[in-house]
Amino acid sequence: MIKKDGLMANRTISLVKTNKDKFFVKLFVVLLVVGYYFFADSNASNTTKIKQGIEMENVVAQAAFQRGNIAEKEVRYLDALQHYQEAHDLVPENALYLSELGFIYQTLGKFKKAIGYFELALAGNLKIYGEGHPSLARDRNYLGMAWQSLGKAKKAIGYYELALASVLKTYGEAHPVVAVYRNNLGVAWKSLGKAKKAIGYYELALASSLKTYGEAHPTVATYRSNLGSAWHLLGELKKAINYYELALASGLKTYGEARSVVASRRNNLGMAWSALGKFEKAVDYFELAVESGLKAHGETHPDVASYRNNLGFAWDLLGEHEKAINYYELALASDLKTYGEAHSSVAMVRNNLGIAWKKLGEYEKAIEYFELALASDLKTYGAMHIQVAMRHNNLGGVWDLLGETKKAISYYELTLATYKQTLGDEHPRTKKVAKNLAKAKKNKGK
Template sequence: MATYQLVITASELDVPWFAGKRRNSQSSERPALDSEAGTHAAGARSVAIGAGSTVGTVQTGDGARVVNLPPEALRPIAEVDAPPGIDNLPVQPTHFVGRERELARLDAALSVSGPVLVQAVHGLGGIGKTTLVAQWAATRDHGHEPLRWITADTSASVERGLAEFATALQPMLAHILTVAQLAERALQWLSTHSGWLLVLDNVENQRDIAEILARAHGGRIVITSRRATGWHTAATIVRIDVLDPTESVALLIDAITADGPRQLDGASDLCTALGHLPLAIDQAGAYLAQNPLLTPHDYLTMLSQYPADMFEHGAEVIDPERTIARIWNVTLDRVTTNHPTATNILQRLAWFAPEAIPVTLFDGLAAPPAIHSAIGALTAYNMISADPGTASVSVHRLVQAVARTPDPDDPRYSEAALECAHADAAAALLRALPERPHPSTWATWRTLLPHVDTLVAHHDHDINTNLLITTTDILNLTGEFLDDQGSHERAIEYIERALINSERTAGTDHPRTLTSRNNLALAYRSVGRFTEAIPLYERTLADRERILGINHLDTLSSRNNLADAYRSVGRFTEAIPLYERALADSAEALGNDHPSIVVSRNNLASAYESTGRLTEAIQLFELTIEASEQILGIDHPTTLTSRNNLAAAYQSSGRLDEAIRLFERTLEAREQILGFDHPDTLTSRNNLAAAYQSSGRLDEAIRLFELTIEARERIQGIDHPHTLTARNNLATAYMSSGRLDEALSLLELALTECERLFGTDHPDTFVARCVLAEGYEAANRLPEACRLYERVLADTERAVGPDHRSTHFIRGNLARLRSRGT
């Protein structure tokens, strides 16, 4: 078989040809001699060819070499077969768990016939794209060969990978073709063969692989990338998300225990903190495997105390370029080159909850076009995900953690820059919060509440004063909303923190501090902690009188609040004079036509009703309605509240027909003005149902109670105090109609829920216990009823005193029950 010789020179030289062989010479004066007599070459780098030779090779130039090519090397590329053993799959992952759904999607996509299929596997850096595809290629029966893996993060790396493929196909060509020529030959081979599988890993710029996608036919291409958008129209997209919690824990434990059993305390908590991100789990697992004295709990502690070190550095076996911080910083550098606002967006996102962050919280960062361009770029690189349906974005919790971690080598992440970002995020959130918890704002509150929770969790007593003041305002507003929604314990936690912050930043006498103290007293009252609420109300009233004056609106509000608290514990001899003074002071300070007068009259009338002074109560309610209609209008919500209260007073005085007519009129008005699902409308529906029940119209009562429960569960939630009250009311209607089994089931559930949500000593829990006792009595389960009445009596005497109206009522029920011989 013929052999072709190809001479390659490192440099072109003009050399004289003489009979004889070439010899290198140190001196131009010394001739090169040959063993054949009469054949020689004179001069530096001269060549001599022996006389009589018919075939020879002349090799010139420093580093020149001769390559002997077999004939097949020059065959057309379409005739070149791939030799066995040229697959170059990276090392199969040693720790791989789960991902069955994604592996199945790769199986399904690559089983489809066709000339070429582009499978784009994309996700956040560190999500496990490369690992997934490597695992799939190594373990699944995909039936493709050869399998070539090309790192495709730059155009140069793509070209290099193709050249290496061409070299694997025909090794001898590596000596005669340039890298560009080899890459072209690989592309020609891909376009003329079938059955191959090409993995393009970590594609950053789709232009870098455009020629491959355009020319390669007959095989399969799998792409991994952080980019989420712009892929080939025929591509099947597989988005990789974080691991399932069970899988992430298994991955961590597998890495930690590779050399033997270990203490695994805190493994689940660590995986949660790392957001179940595979690269972060690997990084933590390798670190813990290298440090046998540490537990996952220890790692989590260090992650909290030294985030920069833990994100930036891994174990010795971890590639320094493959740490969480390094990977994401590289991505962010690419994004911010064209979209500098992206840094500001990530730094603002860092202080909120990771899911469903409204884009309105980015207002003010830059001009709207710059904001949306940056959001688009961050989305394209999977640093965030966007939800057009809710106009919100989400971000991985570790991206947030890295974004709020100081980096002394990067001015964008200096301590000062991050402190400024924290303050800006807090100010943006405060601007977005509604001023008062009104039903029309509930949807907004519920959207923003997770972000409030997260932002205040990052609260540090060492933060600057302005940020502390902003955070205090957020805590106060949120505490009011939570208290209104029945989340009293959380409300107390927030308002207590607000009070501490106010006293620290403004002093004990600042109006902001007094507001926090008033709100805390209200929250204490909501959970029945009257022994704490009343002294706080008393102190706030005294301070406001001293600092703001006796006729200041806040002072008048404090006086009313204290009177309400006195009334709640049965201290009517103190409550009524305080209500009367609040009414007189309000009239003097504001005039008889001020809306606050209507509220003060309502409160005083309700106190009269509570003490059995029904005639005075009804007269005052009627006067209040007349004034409210003149001042506010007949359809104003405050007017409707007064009308509802008057109807209740009619019912208490036995004027049931008048009560029902007024309840019906109020319900109709509230449905028209406020809507069917407004909380005030639900209250009217409940009150009308109770009036129907009192008049014996049980079917109508039960229907309205059931409607009320359905609406309260849907709107306010199954755990809201008003929802639990509605269940109790329906149970009493069932009792009245003889449906005792249904009634007792509801009452027992209501008591359990009250004890769970509010504790055993909350007023609502007392009521639920008392109503259940009545149910047991109705069902003739007298010993159980007696035990409950005894407990309720003791609780009520302790909570509101022995002379409270509720205490007298329960004492009477117990006496009646005992008279029956129990």
Template sequence: MQVGDHNVQTNVEVDAGQLPPAQRVADAAGASVHNLPSASGVFIGRDLTQLGGLLAGGAGGVAVGQAVVYGLGGIGKTELVLHYARAYADRYRLVWWVTADSPENVGLGLAELTRRLHPVATLTDAQAWAVGWLQANQGWLLILDNVEAVEDITDLLGQVTGRGHVVVTTRRDLGRASWARLRLSPLRLGVLDRAASVAILAELTGLTEAAAADHLAADLGDLPLALEQAAAYISQHHGLDFDGYRALLADRFTRVAGDSGHGSTAQRTIVSIWQVTMNAIRDRSMLADRVMRVLGWLAPDGLPEDVLLPLAEDSADLSDALALLASYSMISRNSGSVSVHRLVQAIARSEAPPDGLNDAIRLLDAALPDDPIRNIAGWPRWNALLPHIDTALNHLPGTHDNAAALHIGDRMATYRQFQGQVVTAITAFEQVLTDSLRLLGDHHPSTLTTRNNLAGAYHAAGRVGEAITAYEQLLIDRQQVLGGDHPSTLTTRNNLAVVYQAAGRVGEAITAFEHLLTDFRRVLGEDHPSTLTTRNNLASTYRSAGRVGEATIAFEQLLTHSRRVLGDDHPDTLTTRNNLALACQAAGRVSEAISAFEQLLTDSRRVLGDDHPDTLTTRNNLALAYQGAGRVDEAITAYEQLLTDRQRVLGDDHPSTLTTRNNLAHAYQDAGRVDEAITAYEQLLTDSRSVLGHDHPNTLDTCYSVALAYRVAGRVGEAVKALEQLLTDSRRVLGEEHAVTMTVGRSLAVARAAAAETES
């Protein structure tokens, strides 16, 4: 104590051992001394035994008696530890709760312990006395809640280790090595499972709409604090239900997410908690803040970290920024990808300027793989980026001027189209076209390209009438803007001829290809790839028209030319060999076709690899040739192996996978395994309708196969019913005069005759 200036200062050291004895603490069951705050009466979805196991030194614990529970703010760390302390209070002589978010509060918490144990004593150093008591006694539980900086409690942990149990809660994730150094067994707390979330909402509100509760829980990302806030808000607003709260959250996120629902400004809301955290992060790294603002506009899960690299001048800077965000539990990192809770994203979006969305789209555009159609190595990357592309594009306002979004949308739609997601692709192309017309104008080259791609998607979806109309109008505009000899104009003429063929207008297709070939030769030359492609398309159309001899000669000549110009191993040369083998098979030269396919398969595997789509197509065509030669068992084995590989490489819903299933079912039928064939066809029909749509040509083809299988199995009534529906659909989709429609009509007549004969 010092009084005045220039006098003697006397420091009084307190020996805790000489102080009066502490208030008596229970030696047996039940903590007679505790300061636990009140706990929620609704506690669902958490396992207290996991924390108990860590304190006992099991389940990966690095030290007996000391554990840390960490995770995102609002995840329920405090509530978990509080319920543990209350549930197992009878194991301890004393249970003491300290709010440990600052060194000052740690000291105050320990001083309160001293005052509780020495209610009549006046102590100079209450904190030191409390530490002394913890060192001198056993059987206690000390909870250090909401630790912001672990260094604030490091000395305390070292002083009391081995005497009682210590549980720390924190938003910080220091990593296993740091937890081991501190002798704290870590428990990362994640979000609740959906059933627990729904149960909490129902219990707290008394509302029983399970489906609506499920949707709200999804919106809130199963975060306990957000669920409690929502329930409190709903309960305090008469007539408000789960769907109503969801609507408010969508329209007025910041206001609703910042309201605790208790009618007053509360410090403990998801907004207030995460704003404090982001302020701490921002003080340490502006790059981390920028990363967070970008992540807010993307999907919650699985963004490849390298997408974010352009944000930093040095990859090490990005790594440090991500490590900082992860250490505050604002993101999760796993195998090179980053995930963010959807509510954290929503708050980041609500506070972020539009630059965050523009940055996100720019980063995604730079991260796109090349050639979404044939670059197999890029497909996993596409699958990882698609959710983020969808999310970012959905956030764009209808009046946006982001040109990169047009490119992303077009490439994304192209990838989805060739992965069999045709309906989704059409929707995306239509949106890109709308934006292109608004931003670039009717005749901009990018707008014309998008119109071409949209017409191609219509064709892929079996909407050939719309495709023809779109291509015909596009051809007029490209001729006007680019000229008749521009490569893009010639490409449009090629695409239009292809759709004529698909529509059954084979004569028009042949004429169009013949004229186009003349123009390609004149404009681009005999050896240009587009000229060779047109020769291939013309030969294929000859084959479709039944002019198999001309097709075979045309393919043979084209193959000679392709080998000279492109080389034996060029993919286009391999494609021509495939088409020539198909022509041989159509001409009845089945043995020759089989030999050609077998040699082609060997070369495709060598040049393209086992998993390339062209290699898989060659395997499919070889199996078809086996089947056509009566080698049905070999065909079935080949189809079954091919189906496994196409499912692995392309996925269950890819059109080529569905085609393989169709061919396998047909082979079963040829082998006399009609019941298996019908089962396979029926399941395929369900899946085709789901993936491709009811009107897709492949779906209609499967309908026809099912009907024929019914007739073979003697189920004539079912065959008639199926063919009647198919004839109606074919007339509507393809037209009265289409070859498929007429074939279905003839089959229906045969089936009706068989049904009449059966009845008689």
């Protein structure tokens, strides 16, 4: 889990919902500043009046920023984006506003835009503080997160290592932020399939946090959960389940039933049991995850959508395709409301709907969902990304089933090119696609 070490503030001004409202608010700000200038103490100098006007502008920008914080906390990400943009428009050089704009674009799946804002925030903080300031480590950590989301884990690692080196110099070994950045390095190495390297970072983060907080702290449970995910990747599922259970027990003791971390750890256990082929047990955990998520967040939270998607996937593996589709559709409706069209979560659920309809023999319907998923992922990641390759492969498979061999070959070739570049020639996925392509070409020649 990647942690955000940002600032939260209180709401002070009512929400601005539309572009028309936004225009009038900006007009109001201008008039407020101009009025403040002209009606200030007549004895004050022009320089003083201008300074007072700038101060008023800063106050209004801070209020917009506070509204953004509240909207973000309430999972109203599009509203948060509007408020952060308003704050930035008023005070463009404020590095904190730039950083929060980056983070909200990151949350919305607009990773390239996020990187642009994080780079501006980093440049601004470098200018103000110079190297070695904690804010630079934070900005580099955010840049690592954004590059990792784009599938550029090696670039992410570069930023995480710079962030880690900085906070080690500032705080020393035993500081909680050092553990956070080590944890993030573990996440990045895990995404590259280097689970053993990830475990090394997770264990350092865990050891440090045990010294800082003791056994029963939520952060300790988080790092145990991440260790579980790394062992899961290595196929050591019983070891993974052990870490997940320790993390869940801690979460239940700390928070009780109705907390997001409890739901998340039940979800992880569901995934581990699913990987062991114990789909009924997986369903039980996913249902408990949905239940906890609903208590913690309510109906339209993205975590609840994720757990419903996973529950649908488990039912799909049990052959209950129509039941799966019901959960996928609930997840999709929620994610569309939260993120809009072009988000990786929306693409993933549409892909799963395509798989379920394909299993029901509804190939045209499957193609419709696979194409929507592909279009979304192309916008998010670009052409040469593994997620895009997986969408191409699914389209190739369903066109193959429909006897459209030429179309199938085209999609298999696109998949193979990306798999070779990202996974290498010897990866099992690369070999499987090469085999399917060769078979399709042979069928075409008949």
